Amino acid sequence: MGGALVFWVGILVCGLCAGALFTFKSMADPTLWRTCAILSLSCCYLMWAVTYLAQLHPIIVPKRDDLRIDL
């Protein structure tokens, strides 16, 4: 999996958001719940995507100096 995953998940999230636009019809305030759903999805997606992208092509590698040699 490479960077394309971010793209595909993005499309999926857009689809879910579009779906949210047509749900919550029976609620007292559909706009509220639709907005909440769309914003939550977008926020979570953005954070996940940022975290994923940040590790896609790492510039530094993890180092540690407290490893014991296990012979």
Next chain:
Amino acid sequence: MATMSSRGWGMMRGRPKTTTIFRSEAMSLVQLYIPSDVARYAVSQLGEIGLMQFRDLNSEVSAFQRSFVNDVRRFDELERKLRYLHGQIARSGVDVYDFLDDGFAGGSRGPRDIDEMEERIAAHEGRVLRLTAAYKDMQIKHLELLENKHVLEEVSSLFSEMTGRQASGAGLGGAGGGGGRGADSMPLLTRTDTSSRRSIGSMDAARADAAIDIEAGGVGRDINIGFIAGVIQRDRIATLERVLWRSLRGNMFLNYVDVEDPISDPRLDEPVYKSAFIVFAHGASLRDRATRIAESLGATLYPVDSSAERRQEDLIDTMSRLDDLHQTLQNNAAARANELTGVSEQINTWFTVVRKEKAIYHTLNLFNYDANRNCLIAEGWCATSDIPAIQSALHLATEDAGSNVPTVLQELRTTKEPPTFIRTNKFTDGFQNIVDAYGVPKAGEVNPGLFTCITFPFLFALMFGDLGHGALMTLAAALLCAYEKRLAWLAKDESMRMFYTGRYIVLMMGIFSMFTGLLYNDVFSRALSLFASAWAWPTDQGGEGVTVEATRVGGVYPIGIDPAWHHASNSLLFTNSYKMKMSIVLGVIHMTLGICLQVPNALHFRKRINIVHVFVPQIIFLFSIFGYLVFAIVLKWSTDWYARDAAGELTHISPPSLLNMLIYMFLSPGSVSESERMFRGQAALQTLLLLTALVCVPWMLLVKPLILRREHQQIISEGYGRISSHARVSSEGEGLGGAIVVSEQEEMEADDFDFADIMINQTIHTIEFCLNSISNTASYLRLWALSLAHAQLSEVLWTMTFLPMLKMRGALQPVAIVCGFAVWFVLTVGILIGMEGLSAFLHALRLHWVEFNNKFYDGTGVKFEPFSFRAVLDAAEEQ
């Protein structure tokens, strides 16, 4: 139909019932014509549904001159009586029944019910007052008798003691038969040295003996040493002694004894300790003087007979009277308790009714009286969709009053700014409070509360990211939400109210914190390994102090940060860069949302100019600088900086520094150093973006004011001039014979055009926006800073309190682990969840109030405060 609809609201019926908190509700200014005999019932019904906010139509009349002042006073008086009764109930320890007679308090009461209630309250109050007064009198009498008893007892004990001493010492037995008052007292003149009793006398023992001789021998000789006796507060006895000594020039003798039990005086709050004293003085005038002095010091004097037998009789008499009085006191207390119990069953209902009635007359005072048609005219705001509910309430009121004259409701056309009514539910209420604390939206303005519901907990969670802490927070909030009915009493508690009313905010914050904690891969500062790490540590090298590097073995860790970073010595290097960039990306997106919300505002208020010449340049300005920065961040992430081409050469020289890129974009436009280059044509693009941003500044600054001025001049040149703002008003109420006396003077603010004013505003606005776009973006870095602080603090807490216990060896380890866990857990809840949570909350608040709201939100509205009994009763209860 009893209530008639008039033109205006009939059209509204077709509107959908769904309302949203995106904007405030559509409001209507309505006028009610209420027949006088229905008015009280109508206001009562409207108070029960609480949907209408009345305007004061008598604002020029002082509070004392209004029509229903006497009724308000009457209920004030009733409330005072009830408060008195309530105080008596509380003092006597009778339980107040938590009972509310719904039929009487909630439904429709007639004036006769009220009169009856008033009579009953007055009767109860009168009885309680009488009983209390009698009780007080009897208590005082009881006190006097008690003191008298003490004096008698103590004086006779003094006498008998002295007599004993005298008898053994000088052989002069009781030496009775003194002349005048209490001349039998001579033995007391000797000084005693018992520790608790002390006496001072002018005469030394020898002279005292002589005096006794004289007294005993010669009754007829007019020496006349008598005494006075009484009680005084114990701490005043020394003063009494000294004052008497000085004023009688030493011609006196005082002895006292402490009364052991405290004496409770109904006139004082606390029981006091007293002493019984006896003063001997020579001659009636000196005794009078001593009496006056003692009384001025608060002593109470009691007649004490000189003969022992008489004293004994007095004592017995006093005792029996005390017993009688005690019985009477008990009877009185029982009668009082009985009376108060009767009151306590009703007092809640009465309080509710009286407060409601008072509120009704306060409201009626806001109405206008039309003497011609014997009706009251009320005017007020309500949500347009609530008009049917108000109609049916008025209909009910007409039935209650048994009247057949309908109340007329008429919707007024007005250009007045309506109050802002946002229909919140229990979920959105807390978030709306956050927004209202900054400013109430103007009517029709986009309400940031809608977006705050999600963005607020999300930004909070970015700073509070920890799966464990988030789970604890969610759990606590979920319990509060699940048992919200049973825990409703928490809202009354000063310190818990904030948590209770904000329980859904805390719930959302907790849920989002769990999500961000999952992505930060932090559970109480430990890491989760849900998936295979992308990094492998070498197994053949390492050791103390030797730095080893991990090698990449897999793809990308799918959700969150790779756990390999968790123990890495350079993990901060990675997380700082990641969190900083994330803050910028999310910050720019958040601000973009804010700027975009100008569009629905401009559409709603029909100000196209705000879209084209405010929104567009602003968004271009933001995107050409910070949008580009976000683009660069994403580009840097998605580029493999160590990729090699077919020949094995590195395709890139080195990863660029984005900070330098942004700085040199301003400092040396048009040139990008080879080592910092990210893509071809970068220099040209940067120059273009910079120029675009520069063009946006004068666009924002000048175009809108100039267009406004041109439009204004066009109107002037076409000859319209200024339209009188008062001309529009008078078309209301045509069908009612023009009897309306509604004042519409403050109707419209003058529509003056002042170019200088507009220009200054626009300049400030532009400068503010340009500077803010930079400082606000930097401000979002607090997301990184607080998240770093939170992670580090929880790491430190773990290594300082719990980890050493786990590493410990020996028999005590289990004990140490339990203690270590307790300390760690308490500090986690107190510091990390409590204090860190509060600080993250405040920072999230700031990001919404300043960085987000700033972009589109005026918040200059006035809150809709409908007349509602529930609000009235809540306010009364809080006092």
